[in-house]
Structures are given as structure tokens and as C-alpha cells.
Amino acid sequence: MTKYIPVAVGGLSLLMAAGLAFPALAQVGGAAVTIENCGRTLEFDEAPERIVSIGQGTTEILLSLGLADRIAGTATWVSDLPGELAEAGANLPRIAENTPGFEAVVGTRPDMVAVQWINDIGPEQGRVGTFAQFEDFGIPVYVSPAECAKSEFGAASGDGARSEAWSSDLLYREVAELADIGGVPSEGEALIADSREREAAAARDAEALAAEEISVVYWFSSPEIDGEAWLAGGYGAPQWISNVIGLRNVVDSHEEWPLVGWETIADHDPDVIVLGTMKRRNQPADNVALKREFLETDPLTSQMTAVHDGRLVELDAHAMNPTLRAIDGVARLAEAISALGLTR
Amino acid sequence: MSYPRRRFPLGWFLLLAGAALLAAGSAAISIGDVRIPLPAILKVLGRQIFGLDLTVDPIREGIVWHYRLSRAVVAAAAGGALALCGCVLQALLRNPLAEPYLLGIAAGASTGAVMVIILGVGAGAVSLTLGAFGGAAAAFGLVALLATGTGGGTERIILAGIAGSQLFNAATSFIVTTSASAEQTRGIMFWLLGSLGGIRWPDAGLAVPVVLICGLLCLRRARALDAFAFGEDAAAALGIETGKVRVELFAITAFLTAAMVSLIGAVGFVGLVVPHATRFLVGPGHERLIPATVLAGAVFMVGADVLSRTVVPGQVLPIGVVTALFGAPAFVAILWRSRRTS
Amino acid sequence: MTLAARDVSWSAGGRRILNGVSVTAPAGGVLGLVGPNGSGKSSLLRLLGGLRRPDAGDVLLDGRPVSRVRRAELARRLAFVEQHSATEMQLRVRDVVSLGRTPHRGAWGGWTPADEAAVAAALETTGMTGRAGQSWSTLSGGERQRVQVARALAQEPREILLDEPTNHLDIRHQLELLDLLRSLRTTCVIALHDLDHAAAFCDCIAVLDRGRLVTQGLPAGTLTPGLIRDVFAVEATQRYDRHGTLRIDFTVAPPPARHRSLQAHCRSKPEDDRRSGSDSRQETYGHLS
Structure with a gap:
């Protein structure tokens, strides 16, 4: 099933992630910053001035690093920016709300493209383009290490698969690398330290929850409101959140967002259903109100314990992706679950 | 393929097809993502159908009764309806390849349904069906116009149908991909290949009466359909009010197609495979053919649904893919035979 | 008088096809419609059969306008045999003949002994009893035409209209079919190409030319050399054969x-x-x- 090259790439980046929390950057060929990214070597003689960021997760990291004035264009938005970034990101140029076109991206004359999803720009194909297409224009493409670490880039349901579980280390590596590329390494260190602290605090707060096993599913959206649902697999960010809090994600698929039928979900009858909230209206079940309405009116799902007992928890869908918000997601989810009174 | 001299007695056919429907239906409610043991299934059926006081896990009951059985019932109704449409259209148009999907009627119905959703006219399955009916009628008109405008003939109808399908499918794709409210329109694949994914009992409440009533209305015109065998003038000379019958039956097939498209999307080839196979067994007389075709269509569709859920483990194929797998070869076979006889 | 057209006119596609034509079919006899191609024979037959409605004039059945007779009632009374019959359906001979019972059966009515008797008689009359189980698509042109006549007979009509029924038949089947039609007690209106056949088999002849009736009358009085020259632009002579049947001979140019x-x-x-x-x-x- 697994393709040879992605495994090698994933293995390599995981090795780096595990061994080098702050990757030592080799100084080769006189370039100021050299970074291994998705099996390629990116060299930056000077910090890019016009960055196009495709994917809200990447955009938020750049904003958090104080690089707002370097962003020449953004795309693939899911939600509003969180309060602390709202001001910094108020006037970001948006190329597209969803997937941008190749020419629209190149047309902004970027000196770097940072992309959150390898499905958008990848080694062989992408909705926007391929690495080679951008290299032809001399534009380096930086891909989130969380994506490079996937064992499959475009599995059955389109979001790829992981053989190794995601953890915040991959996120911190991305923060450190983007900070180095942007020439603001100290900002990066500060952001990582802050995030680690919040992560640890949330884990401490959640300790009480771990006393009892709580099973959970994370519902991002569905291609058809009363059809199968995209649920978080067993190796992505929601799994990591579950591990930190001590929840049991009933889905153990290697796929990042497998399509699961409600028959199966109802049969597992999880204690809690986490519903993704987002501003995006791309898929039929993006709206959380529709998710709730379906669960409560459908003859089968209304029989599920979680629906019956009102244990539906809303969580920013963005926190279910491997982004900075996943860190906040730990605290938010732990809080919401303890509010349900499932703990003693 | 030469037709057998002796025909299958209708009673036997209906009995066997009924048994096959029961078997396919049993498979449909036993097979799924979740393994549910037979006793549990029987308990659910006993409780729901005969009101027996049995204790059943409500989740299992939900799966078997609300998901699987309603899905099987709608599949059966849709199969019967689409097969009936094919049977009637083949007789009226005197074209062995006539079928709602190939004539572009299903594509038109899809466009009509999507437009109703986007324009937000009314709500629920009924207005969706009416919108689909408008689209189906428009597709009928377009095909008729194209076919007669280009000089008539049986091949022209099919060519006109292809043009119509392409046009309406493009319109549907355009509307779905450009619409801002994706949450209401369902995916484009639904409208192009069909899906039984979101079926619940209220859908069955629409599908079953529609197919039964339309089936009876068509059966009332069985003699007329027989009389169309040698063309419109020949039918008129046999005392058939051809204009009236034509309009009535076209309206019924458009409505049937529209109702099914609004429930399960555009599923092709059912109206091609089933009537031909049934005609082969029970003969061309519509009095026998109509009930036999409806029942055989039901068996075919429920079987196709079971296949679509079992062929690739852990994955559901679009139902239209399965029906096309059977339909395309049938299409070729019919083409081949018509070449030989003409 | 059973079936008659009174001063009927009919146009199609902006072209006048029939112009003030009046013909009367002799009760129980055979009326032959003759005329060159495009003279309006087939159209007149369709008007007589109620399949088209005249723009002006009336078609009368026992003095009643055909347009006022319900279709099913008309079909119980009058049968129509088209020039060419084709079907995509896989029908047996019996199925085709049984179609003739359609106007006699209601929407839900079953198959009665009367239906069965009519079909059997029609098959017998046309000599197709032995072929009842055979597939229509395997029949020759002549056999198909005979089956269509059988279907028409199964309607138990008092009038049969036939549009060039001998067109694709070999000579033996042409003669057999015309002989069969003449032997029936039914009124027949036949559009015919062959003037010799028309003269030999019809009781009465109506000659059409460019949508107008030239004349109607007994064969000897209508198919005269002068009329044939005027209408068909060929030279012909009348003679009677040794049975006393009127025949038409055409004058052919001498060989080169x-x-x-x-x-x-x-x-x-x-x-x-x-x-x-x-x-x-x-x-x-x-x-x-």
C-alpha cells in the first residue's frame, strides 16, 4: 500500500523531528539558511520579502512570528483568525478563499510559497501546482513538515495517511524553520516555548479526566449531510489531542480523515462526539448547526449515547488539523469534557 | 440471441422474482459496515413489523430498520421505476435503446433538482421532485426537438439524448461547483452517478407510492403500448388515442424519473438491462411485461446496491457504477442484435 | 353506401396534397385508388381511415362524419393495413394478429373466447395458422403482409383500407393477396400502383392525379387508353382475357x-x-x- 518515496521522506523528516527539536541548520554553499523540506533542499540567501501562504495554519504561524508585512498573498481559509491574531492579520491580501489558481499565486510575484497541504502543491501533483512548476519560476515551496511526514499523500478520501503518529514536535519544527527562513529565529523560540507551556498546562488540567476512559470521535464534515462522515483517524492531530487529555478515539485508521458510515459510528457508540466548527462552507456538513440537526433528528444517530445525553462538543475544526490551534484545542476540549460531568 | 418460442409463465416469473427480491433484500439488510447477527436482525423485524415485544439494542435496531431496510425498500422502488420507464419508452419511441439515462431525462431531472435547491424554491422532497420533473420535461422536449429537427429515426433519438445529457450534466456541474451553499446541493457525483447513502424511511414514503401508482397507470395503457409496436399510425388504426396516450405516458415516465433522481440521483442503464431481460423471459406483451419488469427492476437494483457495498471491501461504489457495469455490455449486445436484424 | 369522402382537402408542410376529392367505396366491394406517385392515394386512404383529419370536407361512415366517431369504435368497424410494417419488438405471428383485438378489449378486460375465435379465423383465412408460433422477424415480405391482413381481419371490420399492399411482394403473392381481398365480404379500399391489377381485381376505380379526383367508376370506363395517356403519360390498351377479365396492356417501344x-x-x-x-x-x- 505505502509508496516507497513518501515513506522515505516521512521517515527522514520524522528522524529530524525526533532528534532535532531545534534543527541545526547546515551552512552549505554560502546560503544563509538551508532547510531540508519534503526530500528537497531549500536555500535562502536572504529572508523572503513576499511570501504567499496557502493554508490558514501556515498563515497563522507566519502571523504569530510577526511576519504579517511579508505576506504577499493568502489562500485556503477555514475560519476567522483567533482574537490575538485578528489585528495583525486584518488586512492580509487574499488570493482566494479556497484553493487558488497557479497563475494567481505566481502573479503575486512571491519569492517563496509556504503551503500547509501537500495536496495543494506536491512532488507529483497538486491542486495548485507541483514543486517543479514553481521551481521553473524560481519560487521555492516550503511544505508543512506535518505533511511531509505522511506515508501517503492522497489516499482514498483525499487527505492522505500516516504510518507514524503526528505530535506537536512536527509543529514546532515548522515554527522554527519558518522563523529561520524569515530571519526571526528568536521569535520562533519564544513561540515554541510559549506553546510548550500551554500544552503542558492543558495536560495537567486534563489529568482528572484520565481517571475514566472516555471514548470520542471527531467529526470534521461530510460530503453528504446524511451520508458518511469524515472522522479523525488514529494518527493525526485529534489523536494527539486525545492522547494528551487521555481520551480514546474510536477510529484507529491510518488515514488522516477516513470516511466512516454512521452504522459503524453508532455501533461504537462513543461517549462524546466532537463537532468541527468552521466558517468554510465548502462541503455539505461544514455548518455545525446542520451536524447537530442531523444527529438529533436521524432515527439511528439520535439513539447514540452521546446524542441522547447531550454530549456533543464543538471544537474549532482548525484545531483538528496539525496547526498551532491544536495546542489550544487540548485545553478547550478538556474544559468542555469536564463541563459534561463525565469526570469524578 | 433468438427469442425462445415458449415463454415463461407470468405467475412463475413473478413468484421467482418475488423470492429473488426477498433474498436480495435479506442480503441488503444483513450486509453492512457493522456485523449484526441474524437473530438480532430477525428480532428487529419482529418488533417493527409484527409489534412483538422483544428487547433489541436500539442502535442495532436503528441500523437494520432505519438505515438498511429503508435503503433496500427505496432501492427496490427506484429499480422498479427506472425499469418501468425504460420499458414504456422503448415501446413508445420504438427504440430498443430508449432509457431515461441515455435519453438525457435523468440528467435533465438532476439539473431541475439542483436549480430548485439553489433558487431555494419550496423545501423538502416534494418540491425537489417537482423541480426535477420540470428538468426532465425540458430534457424530453429538447430530445424530441433535436431528434425531429435532425430528421427523426431511431438513432437520432439516442444521439439527441447524448447531446441533451452532456448539456444538462454540464449545467448541473456548473451550478454545483459555482454555488455558494454547498451544504444543500449534495456532491456532483450524486447527480451524475447516484447514491443510496442518505436514504431514510420518509424517502421510501415517496418512492413506493409513486412507483405503485405510476405502475398501475402504465398497466392501464398496456394494450396501447402493445399497439405501438408497428408505429403511431398503426396504433391509431387500432383505436388508440395516440396523442393522448403519448403525452400521458411521457409525463408518467418523466415524473417517475424525476422522483427517483431527486431521491437517489441519476442511475443509468437500469431501464435498458431489465426490460430487455424480462421481455426475453415473459414476452413482449405489456400486460405481462409491466408487472414483471417492475419486479425484476427491484431485484436488479437491490442486488446492485448489495454489490456496490461488497465489491470493494470497506468502500461503497456509486450505485451508478455498478449498474453501468451491467448496462454497458447490454447496450452493446442490443446494438449488435439490431444490426443483425435490420 | 358505407365509406365516402366528400370534397376533402388536405395539406401537409404547406403543400396541398388533396384538393376537393370525393370518392365512395362500394359496400362489400373493392375500390381501387390509382394514380401516379404523389397523386395523393396514401393521403386519401389516411383521411378515409380517420388517421388524418381533412382541412375541408368530410369523411362519412354510414353518413356520419368519421371525426365524430371515437377512435376505438372506429377501429372496431374499420381496419387499416400500411404499405410497410416494421417493429423492433420480438413478436410472434400470433401476437401481431392478436393486436387486431385491441379495439374490442377494455383497459382491464381479459382475453375472451370471441377474441380467440376471431384470431383463429383470421389466421385460417390468410393461411397463416401453421405459422402462428413463428417469429415475425423471420417472415418474408409477403408473409408479413399477409399477417398484417390477418391482423386487420381479426378486427372484424366492415371496411379494410390497404395502402399498396402488393408493393414488395413477388408476383404469386401479389395475386394471392388480391384474390383473398376480393373473396372477403368486407368493403376494401386499396391504393394500387399496378393498373393491370386494378383493372382485374377492383369493382370500382378512382383515379387521382396531383391531388384531384380525375374520375371514379367501373374499371372499363375509367382505365381507358385516353385517361391512362393523360394521367400516367404512357400508351395502353384494354382487352379482356379468356376468363372475361379486363386487362391493361402497355405499349412498349420497339427494341433498338x-x-x-x-x-x-x-x-x-x-x-x-x-x-x-x-x-x-x-x-x-x-x-x-
């Missing part, structure tokens, strides 16, 4: 001088003979139709 030498070529080689023979037959056929 090289005719004899060409005939000599016919007997060259056997295989050539066969090939050229079949070719010329096809040519003749194409010419006639």
Missing part, C-alpha cells in the same frame, strides 16, 4: 437494332449468366419501386 446482338451475349458463360441475371433483376425491381 443492337437488341439481338445483346441477347446473344446472354448465353456466353454460365457463371456470368447467373451474375448478370441477378443484377438485372435487382435493377428491374429498383426501377419498379
Whole structure:
């Protein structure tokens, strides 16, 4: 099933992630910053001035690093920016709300493209383009290490698969690398330290929850409101959140967002259903109100314990992706679950 | 393929097809993502159908009764309806390849349904069906116009149908991909290949009466359909009010197609495979053919649904893919035979 | 008087096809409609059968306008046999003949002994009883035409309208069919190409030319050399054969001088003979139709 090259790439980046929390950057060929990214070597003689960021997760990291004035264009938005970034990101140029076109991206004359999803720009194909297409224009493409670490880039349901579980280390590596590329390494260190602290605090707060096993599913959206649902697999960010809090994600698929039928979900009858909230209206079940309405009116799902007992928890869908918000997601989810009174 | 001299007695056919429907239906409610043991299934059926006081896990009951059985019932109704449409259209148009999907009627119905959703006219399955009916009628008109405008003939109808399908499918794709409210329109694949994914009992409440009533209305015109065998003038000379019958039956097939498209999307080839196979067994007389075709269509569709859920483990194929797998070869076979006889 | 057209006119596609035509079918007899191609024979038949409605004038059945008779009632009374019958359905001979019972059966009515008797009689009359189980698609052109006549007879009509029924038949089947029609006690209106057949088999002849009725009357009085010259632009003579039947002979131009030498070529080689023979037959056929 697994393709040879992605495994090698994933293995390599995981090795780096595990061994080098702050990757030592080799100084080769006189370039100021050299970074291994998705099996390629990116060299930056000077910090890019016009960055196009495709994917809200990447955009938020750049904003958090104080690089707002370097962003020449953004795309693939899911939600509003969180309060602390709202001001910094108020006037970001948006190329597209969803997937941008190749020419629209190149047309902004970027000196770097940072992309959150390898499905958008990848080694062989992408909705926007391929690495080679951008290299032809001399534009380096930086891909989130969380994506490079996937064992499959475009599995059955389109979001790829992981053989190794995601953890915040991959996120911190991305923060450190983007900070180095942007020439603001100290900002990066500060952001990582802050995030680690919040992560640890949330884990401490959640300790009480771990006393009892709580099973959970994370519902991002569905291609058809009363059809199968995209649920978080067993190796992505929601799994990591579950591990930190001590929840049991009933889905153990290697796929990042497998399509699961409600028959199966109802049969597992999880204690809690986490519903993704987002501003995006791309898929039929993006709206959380529709998710709730379906669960409560459908003859089968209304029989599920979680629906019956009102244990539906809303969580920013963005926190279910491997982004900075996943860190906040730990605290938010732990809080919401303890509010349900499932703990003693 | 030469037709057998002796025909299958209708009673036997209906009995066997009924048994096959029961078997396919049993498979449909036993097979799924979740393994549910037979006793549990029987308990659910006993409780729901005969009101027996049995204790059943409500989740299992939900799966078997609300998901699987309603899905099987709608599949059966849709199969019967689409097969009936094919049977009637083949007789009226005197074209062995006539079928709602190939004539572009299903594509038109899809466009009509999507437009109703986007324009937000009314709500629920009924207005969706009416919108689909408008689209189906428009597709009928377009095909008729194209076919007669280009000089008539049986091949022209099919060519006109292809043009119509392409046009309406493009319109549907355009509307779905450009619409801002994706949450209401369902995916484009639904409208192009069909899906039984979101079926619940209220859908069955629409599908079953529609197919039964339309089936009876068509059966009332069985003699007329027989009389169309040698063309419109020949039918008129046999005392058939051809204009009236034509309009009535076209309206019924458009409505049937529209109702099914609004429930399960555009599923092709059912109206091609089933009537031909049934005609082969029970003969061309519509009095026998109509009930036999409806029942055989039901068996075919429920079987196709079971296949679509079992062929690739852990994955559901679009139902239209399965029906096309059977339909395309049938299409070729019919083409081949018509070449030989003409 | 059973069936008559009174001063009917009819247009199609902006072209006047029939112009003030009046004909009367003799009760129990055979009316032959003759005329060159495009003279309006088929159209007149369709008006008489109520399949088209005249723009002006009336078609009367027992003095009643056909347009006021319900279709099913009309079909119980009057049958129509088209020039060419084709179907995509896989029907047996019996199925086709049974179609004739359609106007006699209600929407939900079953198959009655009367239906069965009518079908059996029709098959018997047309000599198709032994073929009842055979598939329609395997029949020859002549057999198909006979089955269509059987279907018409199964309607138990008092009038049968036939549009060039002998068109694709070989000579034996042409004569047999016309003989069969003449032997029935039913009123027949037949559009015919062959003037000789019309003269021999019809009780009454109506001659059409360019949408107008030229004349109607007994064969001897209508198919005169003068009329044939005027309408068909050929020379012909009348004679009576040894049974006293009226026949029409056409005057053919004498053969060219090289005719004899060409005939000599016919007997060259056997295989050539066969090939050229079949070719010329096809040519003749194409010419006639």
C-alpha cells in the first residue's frame, strides 16, 4: 500500500523531528539558511520579502512570528483568525478563499510559497501546482513538515495517511524553520516555548479526566449531510489531542480523515462526539448547526449515547488539523469534557 | 440471441422474482459496515413489523430498520421505476435503446433538482421532485426537438439524448461547483452517478407510492403500448388515442424519473438491462411485461446496491457504477442484435 | 353506401396534397385508388381511415362524419393495413394478429373466447395458422403482409383500407393477396400502383392525379387508353382475357437494332449468366419501386 518515496521522506523528516527539536541548520554553499523540506533542499540567501501562504495554519504561524508585512498573498481559509491574531492579520491580501489558481499565486510575484497541504502543491501533483512548476519560476515551496511526514499523500478520501503518529514536535519544527527562513529565529523560540507551556498546562488540567476512559470521535464534515462522515483517524492531530487529555478515539485508521458510515459510528457508540466548527462552507456538513440537526433528528444517530445525553462538543475544526490551534484545542476540549460531568 | 418460442409463465416469473427480491433484500439488510447477527436482525423485524415485544439494542435496531431496510425498500422502488420507464419508452419511441439515462431525462431531472435547491424554491422532497420533473420535461422536449429537427429515426433519438445529457450534466456541474451553499446541493457525483447513502424511511414514503401508482397507470395503457409496436399510425388504426396516450405516458415516465433522481440521483442503464431481460423471459406483451419488469427492476437494483457495498471491501461504489457495469455490455449486445436484424 | 369522402382537402408542410376529392367505396366491394406517385392515394386512404383529419370536407361512415366517431369504435368497424410494417419488438405471428383485438378489449378486460375465435379465423383465412408460433422477424415480405391482413381481419371490420399492399411482394403473392381481398365480404379500399391489377381485381376505380379526383367508376370506363395517356403519360390498351377479365396492356417501344446482338451475349458463360441475371433483376425491381 505505502509508496516507497513518501515513506522515505516521512521517515527522514520524522528522524529530524525526533532528534532535532531545534534543527541545526547546515551552512552549505554560502546560503544563509538551508532547510531540508519534503526530500528537497531549500536555500535562502536572504529572508523572503513576499511570501504567499496557502493554508490558514501556515498563515497563522507566519502571523504569530510577526511576519504579517511579508505576506504577499493568502489562500485556503477555514475560519476567522483567533482574537490575538485578528489585528495583525486584518488586512492580509487574499488570493482566494479556497484553493487558488497557479497563475494567481505566481502573479503575486512571491519569492517563496509556504503551503500547509501537500495536496495543494506536491512532488507529483497538486491542486495548485507541483514543486517543479514553481521551481521553473524560481519560487521555492516550503511544505508543512506535518505533511511531509505522511506515508501517503492522497489516499482514498483525499487527505492522505500516516504510518507514524503526528505530535506537536512536527509543529514546532515548522515554527522554527519558518522563523529561520524569515530571519526571526528568536521569535520562533519564544513561540515554541510559549506553546510548550500551554500544552503542558492543558495536560495537567486534563489529568482528572484520565481517571475514566472516555471514548470520542471527531467529526470534521461530510460530503453528504446524511451520508458518511469524515472522522479523525488514529494518527493525526485529534489523536494527539486525545492522547494528551487521555481520551480514546474510536477510529484507529491510518488515514488522516477516513470516511466512516454512521452504522459503524453508532455501533461504537462513543461517549462524546466532537463537532468541527468552521466558517468554510465548502462541503455539505461544514455548518455545525446542520451536524447537530442531523444527529438529533436521524432515527439511528439520535439513539447514540452521546446524542441522547447531550454530549456533543464543538471544537474549532482548525484545531483538528496539525496547526498551532491544536495546542489550544487540548485545553478547550478538556474544559468542555469536564463541563459534561463525565469526570469524578 | 433468438427469442425462445415458449415463454415463461407470468405467475412463475413473478413468484421467482418475488423470492429473488426477498433474498436480495435479506442480503441488503444483513450486509453492512457493522456485523449484526441474524437473530438480532430477525428480532428487529419482529418488533417493527409484527409489534412483538422483544428487547433489541436500539442502535442495532436503528441500523437494520432505519438505515438498511429503508435503503433496500427505496432501492427496490427506484429499480422498479427506472425499469418501468425504460420499458414504456422503448415501446413508445420504438427504440430498443430508449432509457431515461441515455435519453438525457435523468440528467435533465438532476439539473431541475439542483436549480430548485439553489433558487431555494419550496423545501423538502416534494418540491425537489417537482423541480426535477420540470428538468426532465425540458430534457424530453429538447430530445424530441433535436431528434425531429435532425430528421427523426431511431438513432437520432439516442444521439439527441447524448447531446441533451452532456448539456444538462454540464449545467448541473456548473451550478454545483459555482454555488455558494454547498451544504444543500449534495456532491456532483450524486447527480451524475447516484447514491443510496442518505436514504431514510420518509424517502421510501415517496418512492413506493409513486412507483405503485405510476405502475398501475402504465398497466392501464398496456394494450396501447402493445399497439405501438408497428408505429403511431398503426396504433391509431387500432383505436388508440395516440396523442393522448403519448403525452400521458411521457409525463408518467418523466415524473417517475424525476422522483427517483431527486431521491437517489441519476442511475443509468437500469431501464435498458431489465426490460430487455424480462421481455426475453415473459414476452413482449405489456400486460405481462409491466408487472414483471417492475419486479425484476427491484431485484436488479437491490442486488446492485448489495454489490456496490461488497465489491470493494470497506468502500461503497456509486450505485451508478455498478449498474453501468451491467448496462454497458447490454447496450452493446442490443446494438449488435439490431444490426443483425435490420 | 358505407365509406365516402366528400370534397376533402388536405395539406401537409404547406403543400396541398388533396384538393376537393370525393370518392365512395362500394359496400362489400373493392375500390381501387390509382394514380401516379404523389397523386395523393396514401393521403386519401389516411383521411378515409380517420388517421388524418381533412382541412375541408368530410369523411362519412354510414353518413356520419368519421371525426365524430371515437377512435376505438372506429377501429372496431374499420381496419387499416400500411404499405410497410416494421417493429423492433420480438413478436410472434400470433401476437401481431392478436393486436387486431385491441379495439374490442377494455383497459382491464381479459382475453375472451370471441377474441380467440376471431384470431383463429383470421389466421385460417390468410393461411397463416401453421405459422402462428413463428417469429415475425423471420417472415418474408409477403408473409408479413399477409399477417398484417390477418391482423386487420381479426378486427372484424366492415371496411379494410390497404395502402399498396402488393408493393414488395413477388408476383404469386401479389395475386394471392388480391384474390383473398376480393373473396372477403368486407368493403376494401386499396391504393394500387399496378393498373393491370386494378383493372382485374377492383369493382370500382378512382383515379387521382396531383391531388384531384380525375374520375371514379367501373374499371372499363375509367382505365381507358385516353385517361391512362393523360394521367400516367404512357400508351395502353384494354382487352379482356379468356376468363372475361379486363386487362391493361402497355405499349412498349420497339427494341433498338443492337437488341439481338445483346441477347446473344446472354448465353456466353454460365457463371456470368447467373451474375448478370441477378443484377438485372435487382435493377428491374429498383426501377419498379
